[in-house]
Amino acid sequence: MLRAVSASSPLAPPRGARGLHRFANPGRFLRLAGRVLPWLTAAGLALSAVGLVWGLFFAPADWQQGDAVRIMYVHVPAAWLASAGYFALAIASAVALVWRHPLADLAAVEIAPVGAAFTAICLITGSLWGKPMWGAWWVWDARLTSVLVLFFLYLGHIALTRAFDSPERGYRAGAILALVGVVNLPIIKFSVDWWNTLHQPATISLFGAPTMYIGMLWPLLFTALGATLIFAALVLARLSAAVLERRIRALLAATARDYVAEEGHLA
Amino acid sequence: MNHLPFIIAAYAVAFVVPVVFGLEARWRLARARARLAALETRRRR
Numbered sequence: 001m002l003r004a005v006s007a008s009s010p011l012a013p014p015r016g017a018r019g020l021h022r023f024a025n026p027g028r029f030l031r032l033a034g035r036v037l038p039w040l041t042a043a044g045l046a047l048s049a050v051g052l053v054w055g056l057f058f059a060p061a062d063w064q065q066g067d068a069v070r071i072m073y074v075h076v077p078a079a080w081l082a083s084a085g086y087f088a089l090a091i092a093s094a095v096a097l098v099w100r101h102p103l104a105d106l107a108a109v110e111i112a113p114v115g116a117a118f119t120a121i122c123l124i125t126g127s128l129w130g131k132p133m134w135g136a137w138w139v140w141d142a143r144l145t146s147v148l149v150l151f152f153l154y155l156g157h158i159a160l161t162r163a164f165d166s167p168e169r170g171y172r173a174g175a176i177l178a179l180v181g182v183v184n185l186p187i188i189k190f191s192v193d194w195w196n197t198l199h200q201p202a203t204i205s206l207f208g209a210p211t212m213y214i215g216m217l218w219p220l221l222f223t224a225l226g227a228t229l230i231f232a233a234l235v236l237a238r239l240s241a242a243v244l245e246r247r248i249r250a251l252l253a254a255t256a257r258d259y260v261a262e263e264g265h266l267a
Numbered sequence: 268m269n270h271l272p273f274i275i276a277a278y279a280v281a282f283v284v285p286v287v288f289g290l291e292a293r294w295r296l297a298r299a300r301a302r303l304a305a306l307e308t309r310r311r312r
Binding site: 114 | 269
């Protein structure tokens, strides 16, 4: 049961977290999610469709890799979302641990399977790209290995949050694992610089000019943005379902309590 | 188009996995809504 606390109370969330707590009301969150979800899904599907058709049929083939480079339009967005998803999982875990936001723990639990799925897509499409280019489905390269570790971190989080009889204890254990696992993100990012890897270095950076032909870059940006919106839509839909399921559990518990009280009264 | 089987397989994986997750989320949401509506109706009686 949530109790109302005044802003000056030591129990009140810090100033930065008060904005987040506006969405702690499940009814308000569900209304907002219901309004946003169709637009998010439609925009994600449209951007992905444009980017994939563009990349598959209109973008040029690579002079060295030939048409196999078209796998990039599904592999790179999945790789980006594997890391970004884990970062979101860590933020949700930190918010749940520090500010006890009632939706943050559910968000962490629902981000993990979607992040694991996108990491699996990244690993499988990378393998399908690696076979014709490197002659091997898998190599124990620093980039590939660190992404595999990320996949195991996601699986560990999924298992740990469901391993306890009390969901709250599972959420807390999962949150600690998620925060510890953040150390893997810079390892993934800089693995191609720190070690001599078979995997190519980054061709797009936030601050430098891309080293990729512009005719390939645009469809990649479309698929990356589209996949990001689809990822967000999947998490939002799962989170809405989780909020409703928590309400169902609370109602069932209240019904059981009423029944026991009634039986006790009759006895 | 060279390496076509690899390209088709990669696009198929990237398509099927999010679709399965989307359908599962939709089914889970619909089931939770129906169950909650039934419970709330029963409690109101």
